[in-house]
Amino acid sequence: MDCRLLTRDDLDALFEFELTNRAWFEAHIEPRPDDFYTRKGVAGHIEDYLQAWEQGRQLPLLLWGDEASGFANQIVVGRANLRGICHESGEAWIGYRVAQDYCGRGLATGAVKHLMDEAYGRLGLRRLLAAVSVANPSSSRVLEKCGFRQAGLIPEAATLKNRTLDCFEYQHYRDWRTSQRPLA
Numbered sequence: 001m002d003c004r005l006l007t008r009d010d011l012d013a014l015f016e017f018e019l020t021n022r023a024w025f026e027a028h029i030e031p032r033p034d035d036f037y038t039r040k041g042v043a044g045h046i047e048d049y050l051q052a053w054e055q056g057r058q059l060p061l062l063l064w065g066d067e068a069s070g071f072a073n074q075i076v077v078g079r080a081n082l083r084g085i086c087h088e089s090g091e092a093w094i095g096y097r098v099a100q101d102y103c104g105r106g107l108a109t110g111a112v113k114h115l116m117d118e119a120y121g122r123l124g125l126r127r128l129l130a131a132v133s134v135a136n137p138s139s140s141r142v143l144e145k146c147g148f149r150q151a152g153l154i155p156e157a158a159t160l161k162n163r164t165l166d167c168f169e170y171q172h173y174r175d176w177r178t179s180q181r182p183l184a
């Protein structure tokens with residue numbers, strides 16, 4: 001799996017990924033608006049994300065299959081993003097999604113570790129945050145494998161199939177990586 005910055009050339013591959021996995025994503029996370037699921041909608045989404053990246057507010061990555069890892073070449077198998085990057089507070093929010101056919105192979109865990117390296121290395125951030133619905137244990141597991149800890153419950157933070165769900169807030173501090181203190 002190869003993590004690369006989103007580009008305008010990725011339109012067709014990203015559209016295919018989002019359309020193929022729409023029902024899978026909508027079973028776990030808040031749905032995107034219907035008009036997202038057109039070439040124009042995805043093109044506009046790419047422009048928004050690249051603008052946010054140029055302004056230093058986001059880091060949008062695509063996860064590409066590669067033959068070396070036993071995946072088909074040149075297809076998008078997942079996404080991983082830093083959002084709400086704030087250099088003053090040294091924080092950002094982390095998000096990810098993986099194609100249904102490629103789940104359970106460590107892709108999300110690898111992508112989160114890659115984002116942590118970027119956030120704490122090149123971007124110089126100090127803390128990462130994530131929100132995961134209480135009905136998404138595999139996503140919680142991904143964060144816990146990467147050393148994130150639950151920091152609280154955000155009531156009714158997500159709407160899924162017309163049902164409001166509480167979310168766990170997770171956090172991870174850069175200093176936890178270098179601290180001699182074992183994780184609780």
Ligand SMILES: CC(C)(COP(=O)(O)OP(=O)(O)OC[C@H]1O[C@@H](n2cnc3c(N)ncnc32)[C@H](O)[C@@H]1OP(=O)(O)O)[C@@H](O)C(=O)NCCC(=O)NCCS
Pocket residue numbers: 024025028029096097098099102103104105106107108109110131132133136137138139141142
């Ligand atoms: C959540 C998601 C990103 C996980 O991606 P993935 O590539 O399968 O994740 P990984 O393979 O790196 O790790 C998944 C872990 O969850 C575990 N898991 C799977 N189902 C589980 C369940 N019902 N309960 C607890 N753990 C579970 C797996 O066993 C694995 O842990 P392990 O390595 O200790 O065995 C993927 O399922 C997805 O994209 N879902 C839809 C979108 C989404 O929910 N995004 C996250 C929003 S917060």
